[in-house]
Amino acid sequence: VSTVLIVGSGATGVHFAESALARGHQVVMLDVGHERPSAVAPEADFEGLKDQLEDPASYFLGPSGEAVVYPGPSAKFYGFPPSKSYVFTSPAAFSSENDGFEAVTSFAAGGLAEAWTGGVYSLNDAELAEFPLDQADLQPHYREIARRIGISAADDDLARFTPMFPEYQPALTPDSHTGLLLERYARKREILHRNLKFYLGRSRVAVLSRDQEDRKACDYLGRCLWGCPRESLYAPGMTLRRLRTDSRFRYVSGLWVESFTTGEGHVTGIEAQPVTGGDKVQFTADHYVLAAGTLSSSRIFLESIYRATGQVLELNGLMDNRQLMIPFLTLPMLGRPVSTHSYQFHQLALGIEGKRPDEYIHGQMTALKSASIHPIVHSMPVDTRSALAIFRATHAALGVANVWLHDRRRPENVLTLRPSGVAGRSVMRIRYSPAGDDAERVEHALKTVKKALWKLGAIVPPGMTKVLPLGASIHYAGTLPMSREAKPLTVSPQCRSHDFDNLTLADGATFPFLPAKNLTYTLMANAVRVANTL
Amino acid sequence: LPAPANVLDIESTVFTRYLAGETPSDYVRRKYRDGHRAIPYRTRQDEDALDVALTVVARRGPVRARIADAYARVFRPHGVLRQKLTLLLAILENSPEMHRRFTSGGRGRLAAVFSIGGSLLLFGFSLLAGLFFFGPVHRLLRGRRPVAKVPA
Numbered sequence: 001v002s003t004v005l006i007v008g009s010g011a012t013g014v015h016f017a018e019s020a021l022a023r024g025h026q027v028v029m030l031d032v033g034h035e036r037p038s039a040v041a042p043e044a045d046f047e048g049l050k051d052q053l054e055d056p057a058s059y060f061l062g063p064s065g066e067a068v069v070y071p072g073p074s075a076k077f078y079g080f081p082p083s084k085s086y087v088f089t090s091p092a093a094f095s096s097e098n099d100g101f102e103a104v105t106s107f108a109a110g111g112l113a114e115a116w117t118g119g120v121y122s123l124n125d126a127e128l129a130e131f132p133l134d135q136a137d138l139q140p141h142y143r144e145i146a147r148r149i150g151i152s153a154a155d156d157d158l159a160r161f162t163p164m165f166p167e168y169q170p171a172l173t174p175d176s177h178t179g180l181l182l183e184r185y186a187r188k189r190e191i192l193h194r195n196l197k198f199y200l201g202r203s204r205v206a207v208l209s210r211d212q213e214d215r216k217a218c219d220y221l222g223r224c225l226w227g228c229p230r231e232s233l234y235a236p237g238m239t240l241r242r243l244r245t246d247s248r249f250r251y252v253s254g255l256w257v258e259s260f261t262t263g264e265g266h267v268t269g270i271e272a273q274p275v276t277g278g279d280k281v282q283f284t285a286d287h288y289v290l291a292a293g294t295l296s297s298s299r300i301f302l303e304s305i306y307r308a309t310g311q312v313l314e315l316n317g318l319m320d321n322r323q324l325m326i327p328f329l330t331l332p333m334l335g336r337p338v339s340t341h342s343y344q345f346h347q348l349a350l351g352i353e354g355k356r357p358d359e360y361i362h363g364q365m366t367a368l369k370s371a372s373i374h375p376i377v378h379s380m381p382v383d384t385r386s387a388l389a390i391f392r393a394t395h396a397a398l399g400v401a402n403v404w405l406h407d408r409r410r411p412e413n414v415l416t417l418r419p420s421g422v423a424g425r426s427v428m429r430i431r432y433s434p435a436g437d438d439a440e441r442v443e444h445a446l447k448t449v450k451k452a453l454w455k456l457g458a459i460v461p462p463g464m465t466k467v468l469p470l471g472a473s474i475h476y477a478g479t480l481p482m483s484r485e486a487k488p489l490t491v492s493p494q495c496r497s498h499d500f501d502n503l504t505l506a507d508g509a510t511f512p513f514l515p516a517k518n519l520t521y522t523l524m525a526n527a528v529r530v531a532n533t534l
Numbered sequence: 535l536p537a538p539a540n541v542l543d544i545e546s547t548v549f550t551r552y553l554a555g556e557t558p559s560d561y562v563r564r565k566y567r568d569g570h571r572a573i574p575y576r577t578r579q580d581e582d583a584l585d586v587a588l589t590v591v592a593r594r595g596p597v598r599a600r601i602a603d604a605y606a607r608v609f610r611p612h613g614v615l616r617q618k619l620t621l622l623l624a625i626l627e628n629s630p631e632m633h634r635r636f637t638s639g640g641r642g643r644l645a646a647v648f649s650i651g652g653s654l655l656l657f658g659f660s661l662l663a664g665l666f667f668f669g670p671v672h673r674l675l676r677g678r679r680p681v682a683k684v685p686a
Contacts, residue, residue, distance in 0.1 A: 050633040057565045057628040065569035068624045071612045072574075079624075334647065337640025373636050374624040383604040383660055384619045385553055386653035388636070393646035393653075395637070 001026060004534065005270060005285035007257045007300065008292035009033060010111020011520050012506045012527040014239040015145065016291055017249065019531035026248045028285060029240075030272055032107035033253030034086040036114060036237055039229035046222035046340045046370035059083070060226070060372070069375035076466075077327065077379065077400060079372045080115075081226045087115040091256045091275045093425050096295075097418065101320070101432035102471035105295050109253065110237030112293060112474055113520055117224070117345040118205040118233050119364055120151050120521035121162040126357030127515035132484045132493035133529075141525035141532075143167050149234040149524070152209040152218075157189065158201030161351045161360060162517065169209045171202045172218055175342040177333050177367035177399060182348070184456045191455065197353035198452040203346045203364055206234035206521075222370035224344035233345075255281060258425075259304040260288060260503070267304075267503045287534060291506040291527065294318075294476035298415050298509055299428045301480065305499075306417060306426065314416040315479040315489060317409030318430065319514040322438060323473040324403040325466040326449055330458040333397035340370035350401065352448050361445050362516035363403035368395065379464065399458070401449055405441050407514040409478045432470050442467055475519045477508035495530040506530055542567050545593045549622045552596035552603075554632055562632075565625045573621055575614045583675035585614040588668065604657055605664025609672065 004020045006013050009031040017027045040059065041052050050056040061067045062082040069079040080088075087108045096103050106112040122142045125135045146167035154171035155164045174182065185192070185200045192198040208217045218232040231238055243249045255272035258280075262268060270283045290297035298315050306312055346364035354360050368376075373391060376398070380387035391398075412433050417426040435441075450460045483490035486498045495510045497503040506527045508519055546566040550558040558566075575581050592602035592615055606615045627636045641649075 047634065047637070050628055051630055056630060056633075057561075057625050060628045061569075061624055062572075063568065064572040065565070065621055065624065066572050068569065068572075068621055070574050070620055071616045073612070335641055335643040335645055338637055340637070372624070373627045374620050377623060378616065378620045381607070382653065382657040383600055383607050384616075384623060385600055385603070386657040386660075388553060388623070389653040390650050392636070393649040396640065 002286035002534075003028060004287045004289060005030065005283055006289040006291050006506075007031075007270065008111060008290070008296065008507070009109050009236065009240050009251070010106070010291065010293055010507070011113040011236045012523050013111070013289075013291035014236045014243060015148070015524045016289055016506045016527040016531045017243055018148070018239060019528045020534060021243070021246055021248055023532065023534060025534065027243075028250045028252065028283065029243075030255050030257055030270065030283065031109060031251065031253045032091055032256050032275055033109040033251075034089050034107055035109050036086060036227070036235075037083060039227055042229035044221070049223070069372065071378045075375060075379065077325065077375050078225070079375055083227050084115045087112065093256055093273060093275070094428075095425075096428040096430065098471065099431045100434075100470060101318075101430045102469045103295055103428070103430055104471065104474045105293060107256075108237075109240055110235050114235045114237055116235075116520060117364070118207050119346065119349070119518035120204045120206050121349070121362065121517040122525070123515055123517060123522050124161060124163070124357075127360070127513070127517070129358060130513040131511070132482050138522070138525050138529060141528040142521065144528050145521065145524045148239065149206050150208040150212045150215070151204060152207050153204040154202040156201035157199040158204075158349055158351055160199065162204060168204070172205070172207060172209050172343045172347065173220070174202070174347050175339065175367050175369060176336065177330060177396060178347040180332060181330065181365070181367075181456050181458075188455045192452055196448050196452050198448060199351045199353075201349055203349045205343075205345070207343065208232045218343055220341045220343060222340040222342055222344050225371075257292070257300055259300055259307050262304060262308045262500060265499065265501055267500045287502050287504065289504045289506050290509075294479060294508040295415065295428065295430075297505055297507055298479040299417070299426075301505075302415075302417050303426055306419060312417055312419060313489070314414045316411045316414050317478040317481060318413040318415050318432060318476065319407040319409060319478040319511075320432075320470050321404040321407055321473040321475045321514060321516060322434070322442060322470065323468040324405075324442065324445060324449075325468060326401040326403060326446065326453075326460055327464045328399050328401060328453050328458040328460050329394055330397045330399065330456070332457050334394060336396040338369060338396045342369045344370050346402070350403075350449070350452070352445070358513070358515065359406060360516055361403060361405060361448070362518070363401050363449065365399055365401045368398040368400070381463065401453070403445050403449055404473055404475070404516045404518075405445060406516045408435065409481065409512060410435065415479050434470060475508070475514060477511035477514045477519065480505050480509040481512040482510050483512070494533040495526070504530060504534075541593070542570060545618060546622060548593050548595060548599055549619060550626065552599040553619070553623060554626055554635060556632070559629065559631050562622075562625055562629050565629070566622055569621045569625065573617055575617055581614045584610060584668075584672055587671055587675065588613065588615045589618065591667075600656075600660050601663045601667065604660035605668045608661060609668075
């Protein structure tokens, strides 16, 4: 029995830990670990919350309206709820400088996936071509994750891109807008396949359509964005809670891991700083696992080398999916009633075949139901009163397609450190330039999606499409990639560092290519695969 | 200018009548006042004389609010008045008394088309009126710092 020390409690960390425990190891997990607040009025639906809470505006907008989305050039169509602010709160010791990149990190118990929308799509062999493994290597682990977290899906046209597994639960009940788009797709699918290589199907989502252990099936309360009170929508904090009942698992929160100590190609310990101040704490183990997310794991790796050698290295190849946000209006839905009793996030996913299989374009479509109205209203090109009337008339017809494009490792995209920032601590620095064909690929994706939406009876209002800055999709990868060759600053196919023999990197840092599909499912499956090789 | 809290109460009353056709509850008034602690223009301190003019005119009644808002939507889309209206709308859509007003009841496609068409027309008229009233003022005030700040 060996002791495994894991840094980070996100989607990769908790599933690595679960598999390591299953193999008989002792596990210590270090984490900053901001905790999720408990759910308010757990039986209330979206509208009911506004009736039942004493101060609903504080719940939805924050005590001083901090979550109001004001008009501005970078305003989004939705506000981030105060109940999820714990996900993005950083310790004072952490800082970053970004050039061409909007870096997002999480120090929450459960990590970034505490605020995800549950999209889970397995990668196929074409997307894994640059990995030193293939779909067959990952498949048992995808299935294991499906058993653990619960995934609902339907066997439809998207199965050609992302296969169905027997562990999947039936798809959620579609809302009326989703149902109408599916009906229209069924009538137009041959044309859409032939002319646009466009495919539509039900989202694969980490949401229960059947009860599983102590979690309840989705009851369509419409509160997904603010935190599912039934825990139907999976979040890694749920696995963490279960792990903490195991006597062989020790969770130490309130610690910000700065670096590991090294000697002769070996990690000898971890140094962590209490977030509330005080002396550094040292931990030792037999094996060390960085699972803090691509950016934080890379930062710890670089800081460790800097402290050991005085060298400031650059990790190149940072990747993120370019994200497009395409609002649409489905004309046959105009004037129809809206029910907020629905799964709030995307119920449809789209796939567009690329010229090459790995250039597949992926997207998720969300019909607007329960949501904050004001960001949508102020973005309309008319006065607020007119915009409100137009919103009421079009509410049932509104939706948004979020579309992602693949990314490749390129040497100009660099993550490094600037030593001696605030209080003598290093600052994480990121430089990112889009690929040369970025504009062309964005235009192709926009045109194809707009044409497909038109075939489905939807129009895209002019001027409302947003091409989000790099970093915004939070699908980070590629800084310490898997490689069969034992090169410095890479890891083995088992994600074991080629620089330090008892160090494993368990997160997206190890991915040598970033497909367009949402990454978290593969991150979790890969963490299980790697943990099983310990 | 009146004391800030009083001004904000006048604003929430006029703007609620403009947006929802009703008088605001004490809860809405209080949240509107509280919301001005985090409203962007107060931290950025970047309002100019046109912002002051639009806000002062808008708080004189719902019709003037609509005209000022239409003008601001085109010529000052991220300015003080638009921020204040956005804050109030965010509060109204989350207030116990009014939130259901903002959800579509589904009155049918024809009603929806008429509603959209009517709203666009009204916006057009409001913008024309705004151009008439604020256009010359805008030219006159271009680049000037306000004599008085937008209260609160």
